[in-house]
Amino acid sequence: MSVENITQKILSEANNYAENSIKTAESQGAEIINKAKQEADLIISDKAEKSNAEIDVIKSRKISAGKLQERKMILAAKQDSVKKSFDKALEKISTMSEDKYIDYLVEEISKIPNCEGEIILNDEDRKKIGEKLVKAVNENLNVDKVVLSKSTVQTKGGFILRNGDIEVNNTFEMILSSIREGLTFEVANELFK
Template sequence: MSIENITTNILSDARNIAEISIANAEKTKQDIIDKAKLEAEAIIKAAAEKSEKEAEGLKSRKVSAAELQGRKMMLSAKQEVIKKSFNSALEKLKTMPEDEYLNFLTDEIVKIPNCKGTIILNERDKNKIGEKLVKAVNEKLKAEKIVLSDKTIESSGGFVLNNGSIEINSTFETILDSMRDELTNEVANALFK
C-alpha cells in the first residue's frame, strides 16, 4: 500500500465519517426543531386555553357585577316607590276632611286602655279641633278623663297622650314609621308583582 492509497483511504474514511456526522447532525437538528415546534404548539395551546379561561372569568365577573348593579338599581327604585307610597299615605292623612279627621282621632284615643290624661296636638289641630276632640273623646268615655294641653307638638297630625310618666305617641309620623317595617314587604309585593 502506498502513501497515496493510505491518503485516499484516510480521505475516504474522513468523508464517510463527515457524511455520517453531518447526516446525524441534520437528523438531530430536525428532531430538535420538531420537538421545539411541538413544545411551542403546546405552549401556544395552553396560553390560548388560559387566555380563553381568563376571558371567560372576566366575562363572568363583568356579568355578575352588571347583574349586581342592576339588582341594586331595582332595589333603590323599589325603595323610592315605597317611600313615595308612605309619603302619599301621610298626605292623605293630613288632608282628611275635618269631621273624618276628628272621628279618626277620637276613635284612636278611646282605643287606648285606661284612657286618661292630657292630649297634645300640633298647633293647627289644637286651634282648629282641639276642644271638639276633647269633648268627643270624653263623651265616648262617658267621663271627663281627657284635657287639652297648652303645649303643642311638631308633627303633621295625630296626637300625644300624656298621663304622668306614660306618654303614648300617635302622631302620623310615628304611626307610619311603626307600620313601615311590617308593611314594606306587602307594599313591595303589591307594587312589583
C-alpha cells in the same frame, strides 16, 4: 275615603311609579351590561395572545359586575317606591276632612285603657280642632277625663295622650312607623308582582 281605598289608591299610584322606576333601572342596567360587553370585547381584541380561559374570566367578571349594578339599581328603585308609598299614605291621612279627622281621633283616644290626661296635638290642630276634640272625647267617655295640653308636638297629625309620666304616642308618623316594618314586604309584593 276609607283606609282601604286610600291604601288601594296609594298602591296603584306607587305601582305605576315602581314600574317606571324598574323599567328605567332595567334599561340603565342593559346599557351597563352592553358597555361591559364592549369593554370585554376590547380587552379580548387587545389581549388576543392571552389564553381563551383568561379572556372568558375577564368577560364574565365584567358581565357579572354589570348585572350586579343592575340588581342594585332595581333594588334602589323598589325601596324608593315603597318609601314613596308610605309618604303618600301619610299625606293622604293628614288631609282627611275635619269631621272625619275628629271622629277618627275620638275613636282612637277612647280605645286607650284608663283614658285620661292631656291631649297634645300639633300647633295647627290645637288651634283648629283642639277644643272640639276634647269635648267630643269627654262626651264619648261620659266623663271629663281629658284636657287640651298647652304643649304642642311637631307632627303631621294624630295625638299624644299624656298622663303624668306615661305617654301614648298616636301621631301619624308613629302609627306608620310601627306598621311600616310589617307592611313593607306586603307593599313591595303588591307593587312588584
